[in-house]
Amino acid sequence: ELSQPAIPARLVFFDITDLHWCPDVGPSYVSQESQLRVESPGKDNPWYALVGSMEYPSGEGLYTIHNRKRHQEVRAHLELLLESDPDAFWIVVLDNASAHTTPKLDAFLTQHQDRLKLVFQPTYSPHLNLIERLWRVMRGQMTRNQFYASLKELAEAIVEWLGKLSFSKFCSLMGIDEAQLVFVQ
Numbered sequence: 325e326l327s328q329p330a331i332p333a334r335l336v337f338f339d340i341t342d343l344h345w346c347p348d349v350g351p352s353y354v355s356q357e358s359q360l361r362v363e364s365p366g367k368d369n370p371w372y373a374l375v376g377s378m379e380y381p382s383g384e385g386l387y388t389i390h391n392r393k394r395h396q397e398v399r400a401h402l403e404l405l406l407e408s409d410p411d412a413f414w415i416v417v418l419d420n421a422s423a424h425t426t427p428k429l430d431a432f433l434t435q436h437q438d439r440l441k442l443v444f445q446p447t448y449s450p451h452l453n454l455i456e457r458l459w460r461v462m463r464g465q466m467t468r469n470q471f472y473a474s475l476k477e478l479a480e481a482i483v484e485w486l487g488k489l490s491f492s493k494f495c496s497l498m499g500i501d502e503a504q505l506v507f508v509q
Contacts, residue, residue, distance in 0.1 A: 331413050336377040336386075336405065337455040338418040340393045343372040343467070343482060345475045370475045374482065375401045377416065378455045383494025385458075387486055389479050395428045402432070406439060417443045419453060457497040462486075 373393035378385045386405055390397040405414055418424050425444070433440065450456045466485050472478040495502040 331411060333413045333415055334409065335380045335415045335417070337380065337453050338375075338377045338401075338416050338424075339453055339455045339459065340373050340375050340397070340421070340423070341459045341462075342393075343374050343389070343475070343478055345370050345472065345478060372475060372479055373397060376455055376458070377401065377405055378458060378494070380454060380498060381495075381500055383491055383498065385486065387483070389483070393423055395423050395426045398423050399429060399432050402436075402440065406436060412439070414440045415443060416440065417445065417453060419445050419450065420447055454498050458489075458494075461493075461497065 373390045374387060375390060375393070375397055376385055376387045386401070386408060388397075388401050388404065390400075402414075402416070405416070424442070433442065445452050462482065462485065466482055467478070472481065492502055
């Protein structure tokens with residue numbers, strides 16, 4: 325006999341990636357005996373931390389941009405996740421980055437243990453975190469061999485791209501057949 329009514333569970337894949345003003349240089353075609361010119365922001369090389377959680381299997385995401393990637397940013401993102409559906413139990417799959425495993429999160433995790441469970445992946449296994457696939461596609465389409473006039477312009481372009489990413493693309497990234505999905509209300 326259950327002492328409490330069952331609550332819906334939601335599964336998300338969580339990670340943090342850097343958004344650098346300096347472009348990612350990838351394969352490109354150039355004339356023989358010429359060099360590809362890549363603009364550089366100089367010594368400052370500013371960056372943002374893009375924090376993301378992508379729900380399985382819907383592909384819905386929560387993305388926040390921060391100046392750093394510490395436990396405070398992890399906690400702030402998890403708080404937003406909890407607020408987005410106060411009636412759900414959240415299962416968050418993530419890697420073992422120090423900002424994710426620090427004892428500084430223990431009080432927060434204990435406070436929300438009835439609504440939040442972190443599931444840590446084995447070390448050196450980014451292929452198991454589905455949001456890593458999203459980061460790879462984002463880099464290929466948005467930051468590789470592209471230079472933005474400012475870091476703010478880069479962040480705005482990424483936010484716009486995330487907002488326009490189709491459900492079919494999310495299904496492809498997660499390796500699921502969209503036709504097989506049935507959503508229950």
